[in-house]
Amino acid sequence: MxxxxxxxxxxCCFGVSKAISKAEEELQKGGTLYCLGDIVHNHLEVERLAKMGLITIDHEQFKELKNARVLLRAHGEPPSTYEIAKQNNIEIIDASCPVVLGLQKRIKRKYSTKLSEDGQIVIYGKIGHAEVNGLLGQTDESAIIIEKKEDIDSLDFSRDISLFSQTTKPLDGFMEIGEMIKARMQEGANFEIFDTICRQxxxxxxxxxxxxxxxxxxxxxxxxxxxxxxxxxxxxxxxxxxxxxxxxxxxxxxxxxxxxxxxxxxxxxxxxxxxxxxxxxxxxxxxxxxxxxxxxx
Ligand code: SF4
CATH class of the missing domain: 3.40.1010.20 (4-hydroxy-3-methylbut-2-enyl diphosphate reductase, catalytic domain)
Structure with a gap:
């Protein structure tokens, strides 16, 4: 037997559940509702919400939209998205996960400090991933994205480094990269590591x-x-x-x-x-x- x-x-983690509930709630109000990017990396759930009326658009289509209602998913968005919304009279329904929003703020703050000190903001994450794009936007696109160990060769170890992580990366991979960077730092340069991996x-x-x-x-x-x-x-x-x-x-x-x-x-x-x-x-x-x-x- x-x-x-x-x-x-x-x-679903609470961030994703919250975004889905928000979409359902807004759809019930009637009218057209767009979602910037797939609401979740799960095509069956995207299809289910599409049947309820949610229209998924990409960033190119978003730039062309005017006078519309757009939901932002849990991954978060860079500041440029909010600027476009303002210019085009787009009502934003912000379902960005609070954990991601908190990380965006931390990176933005660190970036403002490190800018004057010639420091490098480094993010362990996947290039092109929606959350990473949102994080990159907090640094005027200047942060360095590290996907794997070999990528650290592109860092300048004679200058300060502040290391963050995309929320969904594996903790052991992040810690290993942190140790490798620490071992290569040169005298006088400061290294800070911020474990920003989501415990969910x-x-x-x-x-x-x-x-x-x-x-x-x-x-x-x-x-x-x-x-x-x-x-x-x-x-x-x-x-x-x-x-x-x-x-x-x-x-x-x-x-x-x-x-x-x-x-x-x-x-x-x-x-x-x-x-x-x-x-x-x-x-x-x-x-x-x-x-x-x-x-x-
Ligand atoms: S940061 Fe955590 S809670 Fe938020 S969407 Fe990502 S995995 Fe879910």
């Missing part, structure tokens, strides 16, 4: 590892573009090689599920609970052939 369990600690992601790591290790097979559902999805899935795969990344509940390969196994279902901080429940239901539907005893959902 097989058994299915959904990880109760998976699902990093705190899930120990839990998801334990969850993945305690099941025979894992289905991890998340959008292909989700950064934290990649991080959390890698943790599952590390402890349980029978872990599979899926983008949709319909992608379940039943042949992977043997008899007498425990199936764990988990996801990213951008994966709504309804999607994990749909995965569980799809597996349960195949119950007859799989001899699923009990669905713990």
């Amino acid at each position: 097989s058994k299915i369990e959904i990880d109760k600690q998976s699902g 992601v990093s705190n899930r790591v120990p839990n998801i590892k334990e969850f993945a290790a305690s099941h025979d097979i894992i289905f991890f559902i998340a959008g292909a573009k989700s950064s934290n999805g990649k991080v959390l899935f890698a943790e599952c795969k590390n402890v349980n090689p029978n872990s599979y990344f899926i983008n949709s509940p319909d992608e379940i390969d039943e042949s992977l599920i043997g008899k007498n196994v425990t199936v764990g279902i988990c996801g990213a901080t951008s994966t709504p609970m309804w999607q994990m429940e749909a995965v569980a239901k799809n597996i349960a539907k195949a119950g007859a052939s799989l001899q699923i005893e009990k669905a713990a959902f």
